[in-house]
Amino acid sequence: MNPTQQLHALGQSLWLDNITRELLTSGTLARYIKEFTVTGLTSNPSIFDHAIRNSDFYDAGIRKKAAAGKSGEALFFELALEDLTQAADLLRPVHDATNGIDGWVSLEVSPLLAHDTAGTIQAAEQLYAQAQRPNLFIKIPGNAAGIAAIEASIFAGIPVNVTLLFSREHYVAAAEAYLRGIERRLAAGLDPKVTSVASLFISRWDVSVQGKVPETLRNRLGIAIGMRTYKAYCELLATPRWRQLADAGATPQRLLWASTGTKDPGAPDTLYLEALAAPNTINTIPEKTLLAFADHGAVKHALPLDGGNAETLLAEFMQAGVNPTALAAQLQQEGEQSFAKSWNSLMACITSKCTALT
Template identity: 65%
Template sequence: MSATQQLHNLGQSLWLDNITRDLLTSGTLQRYIDELSVTGLTSNPTIFHQAIKNSQSYDSSIQEKFKNSKEGEELFFEVAIEDITQAADLFRPVWDRTDGVDGWVSLEVSPLLAYDTESTLAAAKDLHARVGRPNVLIKIPGTKEGLPAIEEATFAGIPVNVTLLFSSEHYVAAAEAYLRGVERRIEAGLNPAVGSVASLFISRWDRAIVDDVPETLHNRLGIAIGQKAYKAYLDLISSPRWQRALNFGARPQRLLWASTGSKDPNASDVLYITSLASPFTVNTMPEQTLQAFDDHGEVGDTLCVEGGDSEALLDEFTQASVDNQALAARLQKEGAESFVKSWNELMEVITTKSESLVQAD
């Protein structure tokens, strides 16, 4: 049995953290679904920037939309929605078979809105309506300003992928925003089963402190943060508050491991897959990491439900002068800035391609 199938059988969902038009049209994504147990997909501005910049597969679509007076952000979302809906249709059998637990595809609101609650909510509602697929999650950042938008989007029945979470505290704040939206639906007599995941970024922790801690602590902080968040996740979904919501028909918001490609050439290329094996969670992985895990991955012990040695290990980082709370805030800020940078570069690519394609026509 393949490693990917073993991980799937363990109860963890394997999602692909990538989308390109070639991936969709070549049959590669369908093969990943059929052969590698991939049951969902995530995207972000960086992924779309690389996809559109490095492929001619989008040219005819960009050219047509530009001729129809679409440009910039409006043109991009029309192009992106074409990919997202096609991917969602490929995963729809999974979504149907699991009754909406799995089979999701994610599309992110503009990262320029990360600190604007009202505009984030308006964009989430607009994208949800335009996509027109029940198995699409709208990604909203778990910033302080994003939390009210997460609650309101959930109350409006919009499935949400909360992104840019970097600590158990970030996770709990996002999960409680989602739960408030669910509870409001219950009180309003609405169906509380609104899909959601909370995406905790892992590898960026280790990359951030690699030059500041002893080698014995390299590539261990992200996993420790994950262990701590996993305990918080299990504690929350087993709490009386959540049990009440579940009794009304709500679904737990699943914890998702994001940024799980190894950045250290000296570390295992599947480090964050084998180390974060855990039932009823999602691991969304870059394509290269998925292929590596299929090739030589092994499924070992699952994460400890009580947090394992995470607290003791986090104390070691504190003794090494790593301020985890301050670093979490910095990583979230840098993550938002990175997506804005990719977004601006994406808009430049869209503009350049639009103009050059029309001139060449």
């Protein structure tokens, strides 16, 4: 088995953190699914901005939609769903074979709705209905406004990928929202099987403290946060509350490692994949990281259920002046701002291409 197959055998899903029309039309995504056991795919505004801005693969579609009177967000979501529904269909055999646990793609609501609960709920419902695919997640941020939208969307039967989580506490809040949504469905006599994942961002922790902590702690903060959160994830799945929901037919909200491409050029390019191997989790990775891991990655051990040395490491970071709680809030806010900036760039790109092509 190659390293990606070994990771799959351990029980961790590998999802590609990329989508372009070229990936689809060239057969590259189909090859990754076959050769590297890729079982899912995620997208975000930055990925689509790069794909549309730096190729002509979308030009014909933009020209046609603009001529039909489409513009801005409406035009973009049609383009994005053309890609994502095709990817969802490629992954549908995986989805069916795993009884809906795997084989997912993800589409994000507009980041401009990050503090608009009602707007997020409405957008999630509209986009999921527009996609007409059972294996498409709607990405909703796990901030204060997003938590209520997550619960409401789960109750409405919409699969949710909770994004922009940066700490154990962020994860627990997202998990609680998921549980409440499922409990409300059961109380209403509805099917409790609504799938969700909770995406914890890893590498941004290490970028944020680079050069500010002792060299012995370099590139260790994100992994420590991951280990701490994995312990909370395992503990939640052992609670009577969850077991009761599982007995009624609910499926676990799986923990997903996001932002796991290595940002430090002095660190191994497979750092976060090797460190965060764990059963019943997902790692969503850039294409470059996927190819690197397939080439020279190693599956050495699985994460300890008890969090390992996470608390010891985090105590060392606190002694070095890092406050994980405050930094998690800062990183989430910066993430919101970054996604909004990418969204505005994407909308400007769409407008510019509409003008040039018509």
